[in-house]
Amino acid sequence: MKCGKIFVELNKTIHDRTTFDCGSVELNTFLQRHAFRHLKVGVSKTMVLPALERQANKKYSICSFYTIAPSSIQRETLPQNPSKSLPHYPVPVFLIAQLAVNKKVQGQQLGKITLIKALEFLWQVNQQMHAYAVVVDCINESVEKFYHKYGFQYLYKKYGKIRMFLPMKIVGQLFEYRK
Numbered sequence: 001m002k003c004g005k006i007f008v009e010l011n012k013t014i015h016d017r018t019t020f021d022c023g024s025v026e027l028n029t030f031l032q033r034h035a036f037r038h039l040k041v042g043v044s045k046t047m048v049l050p051a052l053e054r055q056a057n058k059k060y061s062i063c064s065f066y067t068i069a070p071s072s073i074q075r076e077t078l079p080q081n082p083s084k085s086l087p088h089y090p091v092p093v094f095l096i097a098q099l100a101v102n103k104k105v106q107g108q109q110l111g112k113i114t115l116i117k118a119l120e121f122l123w124q125v126n127q128q129m130h131a132y133a134v135v136v137d138c139i140n141e142s143v144e145k146f147y148h149k150y151g152f153q154y155l156y157k158k159y160g161k162i163r164m165f166l167p168m169k170i171v172g173q174l175f176e177y178r179k
Contacts, residue, residue, distance in 0.1 A: 001063065001102070001105055002051060002052045002053065003049055003050075003052065003063035003105055003108075004063070006049075007047040007048065008048060009039070010035055010036055010048050012036045015048055015060055015062055016055060016060060016062065017035070017036070017062065018032060019061055020032065020065075020100075022101055022102055024139070027098055027100040030067070031062070031065060031098070035067060038067075044067050045067065045069070046067040046098070047068075048064070049063040049065065049110070049117075051063055061102070063101070063105050064100060064101040064113075065098070066098065066099045066114050066118040067096070068095065068118060070092065070093075072090035072091060072093060073090065073132075073165075075087065075089075075090075075091050078091070078165075092132060093132055094122045094131045094135070095134075095135050096118050099114055099118060101114060112150070115150060119134060119171050119175075120175055122134055123174070126168055126171070133165040134165065134168065135163060135164070136164050137163050138163070144164070151170060152164035
């Protein structure tokens with residue numbers, strides 16, 4: 001499968017969600033059953049990287065995808081230093097709720113590319129509606145290592161759940177060259 005280069009909003013009429021398999025039942029199920037419905041009602045936005053060629057069913061396979069949503073965190077969950085200047089009410093953040101790469105194209109740096117595209121998209125949104133950070137929930141140790149490798153810090157590790165964050169000021173440093 002050859003992948004395109006541009007992420008586009010999920011469209012169930014042209015993107016084949018049913019054949020997507022990243023190796024995680026949870027992520028596959030989300031894309032196949034919930035992503036479009038969540039997009040339609042305004043809960044989240046799913047962006048996909050389609051394959052270059054249509055399948056026999058006239059739809060494009062999905063090489064990778066990410067889902068983003070607005071969210072908030074309690075200031076007390078942040079490390080001591082950054083939390084001093086934040087308000088005492090919930091702090092707005094962006095959530096990368098889902099991010100996955102099709103097994104057919106894993107090993108081609110698409111995870112990294114998908115993360116960069118998600119961060120770039122959120123940086124653009126941040127220009128209009130500010131948030132303090134990007135937050136991710138790690139479903140397993142390999143996901144935790146992936147986000148840690150790209151600079152995400154621990155928000156908390158408890159009860160078998162791991163939540164990490166990357167401050168928007170760091171994201172901004174990645175994309176400031178565009179100004």
